[in-house]
Amino acid sequence: MSETSPARPAAPGLASRLSTALFHHRLLAVWLLLTPPLLWLGVVYLGSLLALVWQSVYRFDDFSMVVTPDVTWANYRALFRAANFDIVVRTLGMAAAVTLGTGLLGFPIAYYLARYTRGAAKGALYVSVMLPMWVSYIVKAYAWTLLLAQGGVIYWFADLLGLRGLLEGVLALPVIGGNSLATSNLGRFLVLTYVWLPFMVLPIYAAVERVPESLLHASADLGARPWQTFRTVILPLTFPGVVAGSIFTFSLTLGDYIIPQLIGPPGYYIGTMVVAQQGTVGNLPMAAAFTAVPIVIIAVYLVLARRLGAFDAL
Amino acid sequence: MTAAIELRGIGKDFGRVQAVSDVSLSIEDGEFFSMLGPSGSGKTTCLRLIAGFELPSRGALFLHGRDASRLPPYERDVNTVFQDYALFPHLSVLDNVAYGLRMKGVARSARRQQAEAALAQVALGGLGARRPSQLSGGQRQRVALARALVNQPRVLLLDEPLGALDLKLREQMQVELKSLQRQLGITFVYVTHDQGEALSMSDRVAVFNQGRIEQVDTPRALYAQPRTVFVAGFVGTANLLTGAAAQRWTGQARPVAIRPELIRVGAPAEGELEARGTIVDVQFHGATSRVAVRAEETELLVHVANPPVMPDGAALEPGTSVQLAWPRQAMVELEEPEPA
Numbered sequence: 001m002s003e004t005s006p007a008r009p010a011a012p013g014l015a016s017r018l019s020t021a022l023f024h025h026r027l028l029a030v031w032l033l034l035t036p037p038l039l040w041l042g043v044v045y046l047g048s049l050l051a052l053v054w055q056s057v058y059r060f061d062d063f064s065m066v067v068t069p070d071v072t073w074a075n076y077r078a079l080f081r082a083a084n085f086d087i088v089v090r091t092l093g094m095a096a097a098v099t100l101g102t103g104l105l106g107f108p109i110a111y112y113l114a115r116y117t118r119g120a121a122k123g124a125l126y127v128s129v130m131l132p133m134w135v136s137y138i139v140k141a142y143a144w145t146l147l148l149a150q151g152g153v154i155y156w157f158a159d160l161l162g163l164r165g166l167l168e169g170v171l172a173l174p175v176i177g178g179n180s181l182a183t184s185n186l187g188r189f190l191v192l193t194y195v196w197l198p199f200m201v202l203p204i205y206a207a208v209e210r211v212p213e214s215l216l217h218a219s220a221d222l223g224a225r226p227w228q229t230f231r232t233v234i235l236p237l238t239f240p241g242v243v244a245g246s247i248f249t250f251s252l253t254l255g256d257y258i259i260p261q262l263i264g265p266p267g268y269y270i271g272t273m274v275v276a277q278q279g280t281v282g283n284l285p286m287a288a289a290f291t292a293v294p295i296v297i298i299a300v301y302l303v304l305a306r307r308l309g310a311f312d313a314l
Numbered sequence: 315m316t317a318a319i320e321l322r323g324i325g326k327d328f329g330r331v332q333a334v335s336d337v338s339l340s341i342e343d344g345e346f347f348s349m350l351g352p353s354g355s356g357k358t359t360c361l362r363l364i365a366g367f368e369l370p371s372r373g374a375l376f377l378h379g380r381d382a383s384r385l386p387p388y389e390r391d392v393n394t395v396f397q398d399y400a401l402f403p404h405l406s407v408l409d410n411v412a413y414g415l416r417m418k419g420v421a422r423s424a425r426r427q428q429a430e431a432a433l434a435q436v437a438l439g440g441l442g443a444r445r446p447s448q449l450s451g452g453q454r455q456r457v458a459l460a461r462a463l464v465n466q467p468r469v470l471l472l473d474e475p476l477g478a479l480d481l482k483l484r485e486q487m488q489v490e491l492k493s494l495q496r497q498l499g500i501t502f503v504y505v506t507h508d509q510g511e512a513l514s515m516s517d518r519v520a521v522f523n524q525g526r527i528e529q530v531d532t533p534r535a536l537y538a539q540p541r542t543v544f545v546a547g548f549v550g551t552a553n554l555l556t557g558a559a560a561q562r563w564t565g566q567a568r569p570v571a572i573r574p575e576l577i578r579v580g581a582p583a584e585g586e587l588e589a590r591g592t593i594v595d596v597q598f599h600g601a602t603s604r605v606a607v608r609a610e611e612t613e614l615l616v617h618v619a620n621p622p623v624m625p626d627g628a629a630l631e632p633g634t635s636v637q638l639a640w641p642r643q644a645m646v647e648l649e650e651p652e653p654a
Contacts, residue, residue, distance in 0.1 A: 214400035217367050220387040221394045222414035222465065232413075236404045 056288035065282055075289035084273075088293055091270040094189065094260075095253040099200075099246045101193040106200035106245060111234075113201070114208035129201050137195065141262050144191045148182040148263065155181070178265050188264030192253050199248035207241025208234070243305045250301060254294040270294060316379035318343040318469055318501040319364060325372035326359050333359040335525045336373070341503060341518075343378075343468075346495050348504045348512040351522030352548070358473060360522070361505045365394050365471050378468065388417075392469040393462035397477055399454045401446035407457050408433070408442030414465040432464035433457075452483045459494075469501040476511070488515055509549050513537065521545050537573075542649045546571035551615065553577070555645075559612045563587055563645070570645040574604070575617040580625045582639035589614060589638045596622055596630055605630055607638060614638060 012020070022029040059070040078084055113125050132140065147153045158167045171177040171184055178184030211234065219229040257271025268276065270290055278287035305311070319341040326334040334356040341347045349357040362368045363375060366387035375383045382390055393414070401410050408429050409416075415425035433439050436456035446454055455475060462470055472491075476484045492515045495502045506512050512519045513533040520530045521544070529541045540546035547554060552571040560569050582588040591609025603622040607614045616638060622630040630636065 212398065212400065214396050214398055215402060217365070217387070218394070218396060218400035218402070218461075219413070219417075220367075221365060221392075222461070223388045223417040224413075225388055225417075228417055232416075233402060 052288050052291055055285055056292055058285040058288075060283045060285045067284055075285050076292075078286065079289055079293065084290075087268045087270060087273050087290075090267060091254055092297065094185070094192065094269070095250045097189055098192045098196060098253045099249045101189065102197050102200035102249045103242060103246060105193065106197055107204055107242070110201045110204035110241075111208050114205050129198050132194070133198055138258065140195060141191065141259050144187075144194070145182055145262050148180070148187045148190070150180045150182070152182070182263055183265055185264055188259060191259050191263050192256065195259065196249040196252050199252065200242075200245035203244035203248070204238060204241040207238040207244075211237045240311055243311070247298070247301070247305075251294060251298050254297065317341060317376070318345070318378060319503065320376040321360070321363075321373065322376070323373035324360070324363060324370050324375060326356075326363060326368055327371045332525050334363070334370075337525075337527055338373075339520055339527060339530055341501060343501055344499050346492065346502045346504065346515060346517045348506060348516040348519045349522060350506055350509055350512040350519050350549070352507055355522035356525040357505050357507075357520075357522040361394075361471050361473055361503060364469075364503060365392060366390050391467055392471055393465050393467040394471040394473065395455075395458045395462050395475045397474045399446075399458040401454055401457055401461070403446055405446075406442060407438070407444050407446060407449070410446065410457060411442070411461045411464055413461060418465075428464055429460075432460040435463070436460045451478055452487070455479065455487065459491075463494075463498070467500065469503065470495075472502060472504045474506055475504075477506075484511075491515065513549070519549075521548060523548070539646060540571060540648065543569055543571075546646065546648055551617075553612075553614050554648075555612065559610070562610060563589075564647075569648045569650065571648055572614075572640060572644050572646075574615040575602075576644035577614065577616045577638050577640045579605070579616060579618060579630065579636055580639055581637055586639045586641050587645075591636060591638065593630055593632050593634045593636060595632060603630070607636060609638065 022032075056075055057071045057073065059068045059072045059074065060066075061068065079088065109129065113122065113129070117125055149155075155164070155167070158164050167181070170186065171179075171181065176184060176186045176189070178187070181187040181190075215233055215237070216229055219233045220226075224232065255271055257269065257275050260269040260272050270293055274287045274290045277283045277290065317340040321337050321339050324334060324337045325332065337356070337360060349360055351357045359368060363370055364377075366382070366385055366389075370383055373383075374381060377385075377390060377392065401407075402413065405413070408426070411432050412420075412425040412429035415428060420428070430439065430442060433442055436459050438453060438456050438460065441449065441453065446457065449457065455478075458475070475491075476487050479487060488511060491502070491504075504512070504515065513536070516533055518530060518532055519536055521528045521536065523544045529536060529545045531539070536545065536549050540549060540552070543554060543556075546552040551574055553574060554569060554571055555563060556569040557567060561567055564570055589607075589609040591607040591614070593605055594608050594613070595606040597604040597606075598620070601620060602617045603620055605616045605618055605622060607616060618630065624630060624634075624636065628634070
């Protein structure tokens with residue numbers, strides 16, 4: 001009698017048995033994957049945020065410069081003092097202006113990128129939008145101080161075009177003006193808009209890309225002129241992308257503490273104030289209170305965006 | 315009377331590819347006209363040229379006698395039902411239907427009323443408040459139809475509108491579309507790759523192949539008198555006899571087509587042609603069986619009524635030797651495809 005049993009598959013190895021076990025216990029697999037990020041979010045991220053907020057109600061003694069863990073609302077009351085409130089308003093105003101600027105500049109770029117380019121041209125344009133993010137933020141900020149300074153490239157170019165008078169005229173305006181571009185709010189706006197533009201372009205690009213071409217055809221087919229199609233179809237459908245981008249540009253500008261130091265007129269921003277309070281003065285509770293401001297503003301902003309229906313089309 | 319749509323020597327290139335080349339045709343007012351062909355044959359591009367989503371590279375297009383070759387879609391009196399329906403996801407069903415009226419500046423209450431009437435016309439009354447995502451595929455299809463018809467276009471373009479529906483629903487919608495077209499009396503231009511659909515609904519059918527029109531005819535004429543090898547093969551089922559096989563039965567090399575239902579199993583009558591062979595396959599298809607017979611170096615397909623038996627009562631089974639017969643006029647002479 002011959003032993004001709006069919007070739008039996010080799011006993012499954014450990015890896016194979018592990019895969020099978022995970023396949024049959026989906027929940028286990030999900031938890032294995034989620035535990036590290038949840039720990040990170042829960043402990044490192046939320047934990048430090050809570051610690052920060054908690055410290056914002058500690059008492060700081062101006063005279064002895066000592067922080068005591070007694071609960072007080074004094075820091076938050078101090079935010080509404082004229083000098084501090086000015087800082088909040090100034091930062092908020094710039095964040096709103098930069099968001100508007102990046103939106104107006106970014107939408108056409110994103111739309112063109114998504115609808116009119118393909119293949120290598122799309123890749124090249126995409127990279128050129130991302131390219132500024134490959135360079136250190138500090139390097140870009142310093143480079144801009146040179147570009148915007150008296151005798152810098154922009155002044156030279158204005159001279160070349162005979163527009164020096166116009167430039168001086170704009171800089172003579174209140175609020176946006178200053179001694180030179182490098183020390184004006186206009187200059188600061190230009191640099192912040194430049195730095196955060198990719199964060200506006202990419203979410204809008206993704207939103208535009210998701211709108212099927214047939215919807216635009218259908219709109220034109222039903223008698224809508226291009227402008228009407230933009231207003232009634234493209235804008236509502238890409239609005240979530242605009243909101244996503246604006247959350248980036250708004251919060252990034254709110255929290256910035258380097259560009260406001262290097263470019264533009266003197267005067268604190270929320271970010272520079274946090275650095276000053278924490279580093280120079282040693283008033284950690286006040287710095288923490290300032291940090292809470294952008295968090296509250298962004299929360300309010302998200303609620304407003306939701307009310308406007310920004311997330312309906314998601 | 316001017317034609318509803320006239321294409322004169324229309325061509326469309328995408329880069330180096332000629333999607334449509336030298337298409338001329340004339341579609342009458344009130345006609346149900348189908349453009350039939352396999353994917354990539356140029357039929358959808360042709361529809362998009364009529365709608366205005368593409369501009370022709372060559373030739374001219376006339377809508378009701380007016381040169382519309384360069385008109386944008388929003389200035390053409392045509393409306394389209396899209397293959398993917400293209401409903402606006404951010405608008406309610408009612409707002410979708412009212413969209414065209416809104417663009418025309420019709421007052422809110424009037425367009426509401428008309429849109430509701432249009433929805434009722436396609437049996438969707440009362441669903442106006444829903445979002446398109448809350449509807450089934452068949453319902454979306456009806457919304458797309460209502461959205462186009464509410465504008466009372468003189469021409470309705472339909473781009474494979476039933477492609478995404480299951481068979482039962484598709485057959486039901488075919489009947490509804492046809493009766494809707496009769497009732498409205500407007501021109502329907504219907505793009506499909508389904509020859510059964512085109513034959514059953516249309517007044518006339520244009521068969522597209524490789525960017526060209528092979529034949530424009532009534533469904534009956536297309537089926538009975540296909541002009542080219544492609545049409546004979548694409549519209550219905552046909553036995554194509556080419557080369558030596560054609561030579562054997564017709565005495566000339568020109569290809570011929572024979573519809574499988576015109577071939578009988580049995581001895582030839584006076585003046586009929588015949589073939590002898592062996593059955594290789596029998597497929598059951600409800601009312602008929604499709605019998606494949608290996609005969610004289612070719613394979614002939616024969617449709618016979620069920621049950622599949624020979625005149626003497628013997629069953630038709632694979633391996634059985636049979637005699638086939640058909641009248642000479644069952645063979646339709648075809649044109650060879652033009653060398654490209």
